[in-house]
Amino acid sequence: xxxxxxxxxxxxxxxxxxxxxxxxxxxxxxxxxxxxxxxxxxxxxxxxxxxxxxxxxxxxxxxxxxxxxxxxxxxxxxxxxxxxxxxxxxxxxxxxxxxxxxxxxxxxxxxxxxxxxxxxxxxxxxxxxxxxxxxxxxxxxxxxxxxxxxxxxxxxxxxxxxxxxxxxxxxxxxxxxxxxxxxxxxxxxxxxxxxxxxxxxxxxxxxxxxxxxxxxxxxxxxxxxxxxxxxxxxxxxxxxxxxxxxxxxxxxxxxxxxxxxxxxxxxxxxxxxxxxxxxxxxxxxxxxxxxxxxxxxxxxxxxxxxxxxxxxxxxxxxxxxxxxxxxxxxxxxxxxxxxxxxxxxxxxxxxxxxxxxxxxxxxxxxxxxxxxxxxxxxxxxxxxxxxxxxxxxxxxxxxxxxxxxxxxxxxxxxxxxxxxxxxxxxxxxxxxxxxxxxxxxxxxxxxxxxxxxxxxxxxxxxxxxxxxx
Amino acid sequence: xxxxxxxxxxxxxxxxxxxxxxxxxxxxxxxxxxxxxxxxxxxxxxxxxxxxxxxxxxxxxxxxxxxxxxxxxxxxxxxxxxxxxxxxxxxxxxxxxxxxxxxxxxxxxxxxxxxxxxxxxxxxxxxxxxxxxxxxxxxxxxxxxxxxxxxxxxxxxxxxxxxxxxxxxxxxxxxxxxxxxxxxxxxxxxxxxxxxxxxxxxxxxxxx
Numbered sequence: 001x002x003x004x005x006x007x008x009x010x011x012x013x014x015x016x017x018x019x020x021x022x023x024x025x026x027x028x029x030x031x032x033x034x035x036x037x038x039x040x041x042x043x044x045x046x047x048x049x050x051x052x053x054x055x056x057x058x059x060x061x062x063x064x065x066x067x068x069x070x071x072x073x074x075x076x077x078x079x080x081x082x083x084x085x086x087x088x089x090x091x092x093x094x095x096x097x098x099x100x101x102x103x104x105x106x107x108x109x110x111x112x113x114x115x116x117x118x119x120x121x122x123x124x125x126x127x128x129x130x131x132x133x134x135x136x137x138x139x140x141x142x143x144x145x146x147x148x149x150x151x152x153x154x155x156x157x158x159x160x161x162x163x164x165x166x167x168x169x170x171x172x173x174x175x176x177x178x179x180x181x182x183x184x185x186x187x188x189x190x191x192x193x194x195x196x197x198x199x200x201x202x203x204x205x206x207x208x209x210x211x212x213x214x215x216x217x218x219x220x221x222x223x224x225x226x227x228x229x230x231x232x233x234x235x236x237x238x239x240x241x242x243x244x245x246x247x248x249x250x251x252x253x254x255x256x257x258x259x260x261x262x263x264x265x266x267x268x269x270x271x272x273x274x275x276x277x278x279x280x281x282x283x284x285x286x287x288x289x290x291x292x293x294x295x296x297x298x299x300x301x302x303x304x305x306x307x308x309x310x311x312x313x314x315x316x317x318x319x320x321x322x323x324x325x326x327x328x329x330x331x332x333x334x335x336x337x338x339x340x341x342x343x344x345x346x347x348x349x350x351x352x353x354x355x356x357x358x359x360x361x362x363x364x365x366x367x368x369x370x371x372x373x374x375x376x377x378x379x380x381x382x383x384x385x386x387x388x389x390x391x392x393x394x395x396x397x398x399x400x401x402x403x404x405x406x407x408x409x410x411x412x413x414x415x416x417x418x419x420x421x422x423x424x425x426x427x428x429x430x431x432x433x434x435x436x437x438x439x440x441x442x443x444x445x446x447x448x449x450x451x452x453x454x455x456x457x458x459x460x461x462x463x464x465x466x467x468x469x
Numbered sequence: 470x471x472x473x474x475x476x477x478x479x480x481x482x483x484x485x486x487x488x489x490x491x492x493x494x495x496x497x498x499x500x501x502x503x504x505x506x507x508x509x510x511x512x513x514x515x516x517x518x519x520x521x522x523x524x525x526x527x528x529x530x531x532x533x534x535x536x537x538x539x540x541x542x543x544x545x546x547x548x549x550x551x552x553x554x555x556x557x558x559x560x561x562x563x564x565x566x567x568x569x570x571x572x573x574x575x576x577x578x579x580x581x582x583x584x585x586x587x588x589x590x591x592x593x594x595x596x597x598x599x600x601x602x603x604x605x606x607x608x609x610x611x612x613x614x615x616x617x618x619x620x621x622x623x624x625x626x627x628x629x630x631x632x633x634x635x636x637x638x639x640x641x642x643x644x645x646x647x648x649x650x651x652x653x654x655x656x657x658x659x660x661x662x663x664x665x666x667x668x669x670x671x672x673x674x675x676x677x
Contacts, residue, residue, distance in 0.1 A: 014645050021645075027628030027653065029621075032645040036633040237635075254632060259512045259530040410632070410639030412513050416613070417556040417591070420637055440552040443525045444515045 002035050003205060003233050011042040024252065033254040037409065038235025039073060040205050055167040056349065056399050057081040057313035060391050073236070073403075074167030075206060078313035078385075079320045089209040090170060090177040094320035097336060099307045100287050100299070101280075102174075102323045105181040109224065111289035115189040123193045124150070127285070129293035131305040136161060136241065136278035137354070137380040138448075139304065139369030142285075145275055146194060148265035152273040155197035158190060159250065159269065160229070162203045162210070162279040163240040166352045167403065168383035171309035172279035174321050176203075176210035179283065180217035186285035188225050194275060199229040200250055205236055238353065238407040241381075242447045243276040244268075245409065256411040257447035278381070280309055300326035304369050308382050314349075315341040315388035324367065331363030333384065343389025347463075349396065351380035353403045354452035356459030357393065375462045376455025393460060394467045400456035401426050407449065414441050415450030422457055431461065431468055476538040484533035488526070489517050491533040497541050500550060500578045502557065502665050503614040504529050507624055514614045515553050516578070520546045547583070555584045559591045561666060562609045568667030569604075575612060575666045594640055600650035603672055604661045606641070610668040613639055617660035617669060629654035641668075 001020045005012055012035055021031035035041060052058075052065040055074025063082035065071040077083035079094045095102055115123050128143035149156045164172045175183050191199060203211050211233060218228055237255055240246050244258035247269050268274025284306055288296050297305040304326040310333055313319045317338030324333060334345055347357050356376020358365070365372045367379040387393060401423035408415045418441040425433050438454035445451050461468055475484040475491055482495045487510060492499050503514035512530040519528045520540040528539075540546065558579045566573065594608035615632055618641060622628045629652045633642035643652035661669045 018645050027622075027631075028644045028647075029628045029631035029642065029652065032642065033631030033633050037635045039635075256632075259510055261532065261535075406636055408636040410613070410635045410637070411615070413515050413556050413612070414553055416636060416639060417559070421556075436548075436552055440549055440556070444518055444527070444549055444553050446512055446515065446527070 002038075002041060003235060006041055006205075006235070011045050026252070030253070034252060037254050037256075038205075038237055039407075040234075040236035051075075053077065053081075053083050055081075056385050056396060057168055057319075058083055059399065060314045060385070060387060060396070076164065076167070076170050076173060076204070078168050078170060078311065081313055081319065087206050087208045089213065090174040092178060095174065095178060096312075096318055096320040097322045097324065099323040099325070100291075101182070101283060101307055101309065102179060102321070105179050106185065106286070106290070109185060109188075111286045112185050112188045112192070112224065115192050115289045120193055120195065123189070123289075126293055127193065127288060130288040130296045131293070131303070132281070132284055132288055132296070133304055133369060134278055135280035135284065135308065135381070137351075137378070139379075142277065142281060145265060145277070148263070149273040149275045150194070152266060154273055156194055157198040157200070157269040157272045157274040158194050158196035159243075159246065159274060159276045160187065160199075160201045160279055160282050161241070161243065161246055161276055162201060162207070163234055163237075163246060164204050164207070164279075164381075165236060165238040165240055166354075166381055166383055168313050168349070168352050168385045169311045169381050171311050171321060171382060173204075173207050173210045174309070175279055175283050176207075177213045180213050181221070182286045183214070183279060183283045184217055184221055184224060186282040187229065189285045189289055190275075190277065190282055191226055196275075197272065198269065199227070200269070201229045201231045202240075202246060202250060203231065203233050205233045207233075237409075238403075239409045239447070239449045242449060245447070246276060247274060256409045259446070301368065308367055308379065310367070310382045310384055312337055312384050312386070314384075314386035315345075315391055316386040317341055327366045327368055329364050329366050330358065330372075330384065331360075334363065334386065340386070340388035341390075345386055345388055346391065347387040347393050347396075349385040349387070349400070349456065351376070351378035351455065352383040352385070353400050353407070354378065354448070354455060355380050355383075356455040357397065357463060358459070359463045373459065375459035376452075377459060378452075378455070393464055397456055397460035397468075398423065398426055404449070404453035404456075409449070412444075412446040412450065414444040415446070415453065418445075419450065419453050422454070426457060426468065429468060431465075434461065473534045475533050475536050478539065478541055482533075484536070486533060488519065488521060488528035488531045488533045488536055488539065492519065492528055492539065492541055498581075499528065499541060500554060500582055501529060502575055502578060502612065503616055505616050505620070505663055508616065508619045508663070509623060511615050511619055514557065514612070516550060516557065518546055518550050518553065525549060551583050554579050554582055557612050558584055560593060560612045562592055566667065568670050569661040569664050571663070571665050572667045572670070598643075598648050600648040601654060601656060603656050603658065605670050605672060606649065607668050607670065608640070610666045611641055612666055612668075613641070614665060616663040616665065617641060620659040620663040625655075625657055625659050627653060627655060627657070630660065
């Protein structure tokens with residue numbers, strides 16, 4: 001309802017929030033705490049203005065708000081950098097390399113038919129045999145997550161996470177805009193196996209084109225799903241990538257992480273055992289059931305089969321989406337993308353604000369689950385931002401420190417208080433105090449956002465100490 | 470039936486409840502600013518860090534039975550607790566005593582534990598809300614532990630107050646950015662009773 005009001009009037013007035021609270025029969029303070037926690041919900045009328053994206057990829061490509069223009073957070077058109085600050089359908093042109101997942105949308109429903117020919121337990125076995133891991137960034141085995149929820153022997157909830165709030169990542173938008181049918185087949189398969197009592201597809205509030213494409217595909221293929229999923233749009237916020245935060249957002253609560261245990265598969269959405277899977281993960285199910293688990297395993301590594309969608313942007317000749325086998329070295333991505341825009345590639349931010357910077361000497365490292373480099377780099381959700389000879393590594397590290405400070409949900413002390421101080425110390429060249437600050441933010445924070453936040457700063461300090469002294 | 474045991478600083482302790490419960494039951498002092506026996510675990514203050522099976526965890530949100538061995542006084546645990554307390558200490562402006570029944574908790578905890586490094590001044594806000602007849606709210610003493618809000622929402626089921634905003638803009642806020650008087654506050658006093666600082670202060674001395 002907050003989202004609908006923002007769409008209607010452009011902002012959320014106090015009266016509107018009070019009215020929504022009355023409509024929903026919830027206390028005003030609870031509506032207020034939720035409404036004031038999303039970056040995309042303005043609490044004052046927006047002025048007519050030209051928006052300029054100030055995400056890292058756009059800044060590296062010269063974006064800077066001029067007079068009369070207002071800088072916005074990342075608008076996720078990183079392959080178009082510097083991009084105009086509004087959403088548009090992901091262009092087919094920017095799918096630079098496709099593999100099985102990004103091959104043109106299938107014309108039939110062979111994967112779904114195969115899944116439906118199997119009983120739930122047999123279909124679950126196929127998922128387990130495929131070795132499919134979650135593509136949101138944590139790479140948890142999909143079958144184990146599903147088994148965890150089904151073992152509760154209660155009705156389960158299925159949430160597809162398409163919030164995609166990480167600057168430099170646009171793969172879920174691309175799938176939904178360009179391969180919606182393959183996603184829909186994956187979703188139908190997941191709904192067949194899990195038989196969820198509730199199914200929610202949660203999208204980024206700014207991803208209007210992806211939502212329109214998904215809704216058109218749903219409308220055109222009625223009957224392929226047991227029932228239509230609830231499609232929800234959020235109000236932004238990187239922390240919604242954390243699944244318990246997403247669950248709180250769907251419940252209409254303030255988007256902050258919950259303590260674990262209980263894990264979502266035990267008690268998630270409204271206390272129901274809940275499976276949260278990423279859009280890319282769900283889309284992979286189509287491949288698993290079309291070709292079978294053996295064929296799926298032929299790509300990638302034994303421990304991490306399949307492909308990964310890499311969102312490549314920044315100072316690179318051919319930015320866009322690259323589908324590559326799991327285990328591909330980072331450097332091979334750059335070779336495929338035509339190298340630096342000017343001069344040489346001097347660094348890459350691998351894994352975005354939760355990842356880390358790597359110098360060219362580390363580009364042999366493969367895209368695999370787990371830490372790619374101890375200072376921070378991770379394959380994560382596949383976002384890589386390239387810095388070339390014209391780029392300022394120090395400024396990029398400062399931008400990531402500022403992003404993580406701003407995106408803290410504010411719940412726990414180390415992340416809320418510590419991450420802004422990381423940015424301050426870095427900006428003031430006070431490197432001596434950073435070691436302990438980075439450690440306390442990384443170790444003591446409640447959720448993954450805070451725990452991963454030190455990566456970009458720690459890695460930049462490790463590889464380029466001279467820039468920060 | 471044998472109850473599971475957890476080894477805390479070398480001594481076997483019955484593993485019931487949270488790890489923090491087990492540590493405190495063993496008579497070991499550990500900071501805990503957002504734990505409230507009347508409330509579900511909040512996990513916001515992150516001061517109850519211990520080393521459990523080699524990993525640093527906030528002991529309030531880990532079931533004791535899920536852990537084998539705990540070290541509450543490893544060099545790393547002590548150092549990190551001090552670092553979190555330093556971040557917390559920076560939020561409390563030096564001021565008068567008073568406050569609710571637990572009002573001295575945060576300050577006493579900070580004084581009892583080594584707080585490393587420089588303490589920076591950073592207050593949540595400067596507003597003072599005196600509109601409630603029985604208590605006042607002083608933002609500059611607030612450490613955002615969320616005990617008052619959790620007491621209001623999860624114990625009393627009133628929800629007169631909430632945590633508004635995010636990142637450094639997070640605040641304890643009545644209603645839709647209202648004052649206590651203009652909110653649905655019933656003056657039950659649960660928030661004042663839960664506050665570990667002097668942010669929420671009773672207005673009158675209680676007489677017997």
